[in-house]
Amino acid sequence: MDKTLEKYIPSASVIPAFELIKTNNVHLKIVNERVTRHGDYRKMSNGQHQITVNxxxxxxxFFITLIHEIAHLVAFQKFGRTIKPHGKEWKFTFQQLMLPFINPAIFPSHLLPLxxxxFKNPKASSDTDARLSLALKQFDPPNDKNYIFEIPDGGLFRLYNGKIFKRGNRRVKRYECVEVATGRVYLFNPNAEVEFLK
Known part of the structure; x- marks a missing residue:
């Protein structure tokens, strides 16, 4: 397992991450990309803890997602299964698990402040933190997608599911976009990746 982890997470984090996996009796599955989520945690009917990561x-x-999902497991064990999935108990647990890893041996120094x-107040997804998401994006392989904030006002774009939208005005942090087929208005984070049409 630790040899497999070396392919997916920073090398300095492999041994401590593997210890977290072993200590918490996690069955880690590395899966093909799911557009709607980076990872998930579930307790299986046989009592085993399964975490999947794209x-x-x-x-x-990948590393932040792995620790995010382990935090679900640890928070449920410590505080009970009635807690909110991304509530204060999970946030506290995620912060505690992540703290030892926020150092330059694991993350590039320019990412550390972000x-x-x-992690002062972790969100349900690192993607909702636009600045961190954009900073992490620089380590992705190039693709032909654009961010919502790059689409011109009134420009058309397509989502992964084929739906086409027209970009509208920015409302505080997010953009109002109209689904062309229905006329319904949706709010998009500025760092959502889409296919620019015109």
């Missing part, structure tokens, strides 16, 4: 993630995003800021 194979397509860069090593820093990661430290994110």
């Amino acid at each position: 194979a397509s993630l860069n090593k820093y995003r 990661i430290a800021l994110h």
